[in-house]
Amino acid sequence: MRDYTLKYGMNPSQPQARIFMTDGSNLPIEIINGRPGYINFLDALNSWQLVRELRRTLNVPSAASFKHVSPAGAAIGLPLTDNERKIFFIPDDAELSELACAYARARGTDRLASFGDWIALSDECDESTARLIKPEVSDGIIAPSYTAKALEILKSKRKGGYAVVKIDADYEPPALERREVFGVTFEQSRNTAPVIDPAIFDAPITDSKNIPESARRDLTLALITLKYTQSNSVCVTRGGQTLGVGAGQQSRIACVRLACDKADRRLLREHPKILAHVFPDSMGRPERDNAIDEMTRELQASDGSEEGRKFLEGIYDAALGSDAFFPFPDNIERAAKSGVKYIAQPGGSVRDDLVIEACNFHSVAMVMTARRLFHH
Helix, strand or coil, rough: CEECCCCCCCCCCCCCCCECCCCCCCCCCCEEEECHHCCCCCHHHHHHHHHHHHHHHHHEEEEEEECCCCCEEEECCCCCCCHHHHHHHCCCCCCCCCCHHHHHHHHHCCCCCCCCEEEEECCCCCCCHHHHHHHCCEEEEEEEECHHHHHHHHHHHHHCCCCCEEEECCCCCCEEEEEEECCCCEEECCCCCCCCCCHHHHCCCCCCCCCHHHHHHHHHHHHHHHHHCCCCCCEEEEEEEEEEECCCHHHHHHHHHHHHHHHHHHHHCCCCCHCCCCCCCCCCCCHHHHHHHHHHHHHCCCCCCCHHHHHCCCCCEEEEEEECCCCCHHHHHHHCCCCCEEEECCCCCCCHHHHHHHHHHHEEEEECCCCCCCCC
């Protein structure tokens, strides 16, 4: 397939829209089911790059949940805890593949933001993963392949109209990429540089020097996620999954506040009060997610329940990545309140010394990557 005509562009008022290869070659994708739109393909191609890089770097099946060209969540395929099964609405007896675990954890980062998402999987979509996807509200999925049973399940979504896209896992785009804005063509080298040199983890520039393997993995996950997130952006991770993504903010502190607030609410979903709450069977998943979000906000409120704050105080060892330097130490102060103990950021601010000082005060280990990860 050399080109594909879309129903319309970003908005219905933009009726002429298609995707194609400028060199006349075939598209590296196959539309197996449904009719993906313009924004769907932007999400699909960005999210595929994210999970592909996670898979190649961490060597574990990976998944991402995208909305409006930024990840609502991303994760690798580590086993789910009992609490995670409960807050992700997964039956205790459900057998999950590594890929299914990755998807459940990616979707579970921010279930409100993932409503109507685009899903990306690094590996062949299996029946286990497809069964988790089926009851969720989602626009479509991209993966390198699908088992026959998984495809049967996915095709049953949205009255048979669920968008299913297969991508050539071996496809590599040209070294130069172009885009057009207001009739002006931009050209640049594609961002193929690794997000981090692993040796950096051996040389934190703070008093705290110990960065265990689990934190190195989580910092790597955060930075790869940021590489495909609309800037400015900050990502909080723990246990091989994103806890909060703060994307597209104009100030760095706004990114940190957004990411950490989301991380707090994600962790508060495991508060005993919420785990014990019984919802009526008639309540759908989106309605439950909305109700749980309100409950976590009440627990999180500074003038609210003391039990919420005490619960969060017992949770530590989160990792945080930033796509650009921290201009002020207030970013570290806010991150520390959410239990961040490991940070990776490019460095290069005139106030780096004050940022390091704040890390030392809060016993945070920080590395400077010297690699900015802006994405627009």
